[in-house]
Amino acid sequence: MPSTSTRDRIIAAAAKLFYDEGIRRVSVDAIAGEAGVTKRTLYYHFESKDDLVAAYLEGRDRPNFAWFQRWYAEAEGPLPERIRALFHGLSRAARHEKWKGCGFLRTAAELANLPGHPAIVIGKAHKQRLEDWLCGLFEQDSIREPRALARQMVLLIDGAFAVVLLNRDPSYMETAGDAAATLVEMAPRAIR
């Protein structure tokens, strides 16, 4: 990969191994090996394994958020149907053989005893950005309590990730989409 910087190659290797096997199972040695660099080179770019975990999630922030935006943009119909499309997108993603849940949530689960870890801070910001985006969509649709509804959507999205990681039945994501569509439809709207 001649056009990829060494730093990006290390992040890509860390992302692959952390997502596939978990944070604590993967050693810095394994990441250096996967990236094809020496440990010395790795430590030139990253001070610690914690920095690598943070860089892994930092690297997932925009692409994951972009998926949600694309699923919404490509959907048709009224708002409840477009929100349902987010869950349909998740269910298709979960059917991929390499799917292993949400990297942000899995990292929070592994590092539950370190709530101030830089990677957790990045995970919180990612989910907050998703919530803010949904809140904006609901505001535009004159929903009276857009923030509360946006929080309910994030709960269903993360619930879908958590449930399907455990039971490996992506149809639960469609069920989450049904719940989300009902809640959006039933939400009181301001009179225009």
Add this chain to the structure above:
Amino acid sequence: MPSTSTRDRIIAAAAKLFYDEGIRRVSVDAIAGEAGVTKRTLYYHFESKDDLVAAYLEGRDRPNFAWFQRWYAEAEGPLPERIRALFHGLSRAARHEKWKGCGFLRTAAELANLPGHPAIVIGKAHKQRLEDWLCGLFEQDSIREPRALARQMVLLIDGAFAVVLLNRDPSYMETAGDAAATLVEMAPRAIR
């Protein structure tokens, strides 16, 4: 603890360390140390660390399920309010300083590359039991699609665990309770 069997003492030590620090971070040595037994004694009772992880979750199945049943039994008012009480119970639990999410979901997150692991099988069965119990409550209330609604409740419960583990804001559990109460209230009922 003279009245506790050695096996139970080992499970209690494993449960404490796995829940506090995570599965992969905790060694069999640490568990033996915490339980005050030799490694030889530990291996007399448990063949492997995997067995200990399974025994840890097996031991959480009944107590965790009993909490939900108690929160429901102690609640008053119509069904949506009694369902809301489950989430209020979760939110009180999450305010405890030792709270670190749901052990079943965290284990699924850590062992995402081992979906057939005995501990994951136990976790799936636990959540299925919760879903079946909710489904039974909805059937009694003449809800027309009790299974779908029960699945939506489990999605909100596990979503609450996942979201609050990441952002440490237990008020999201009350928000999940609002969503659950709305969905139960809006669910079509069969005409008696």
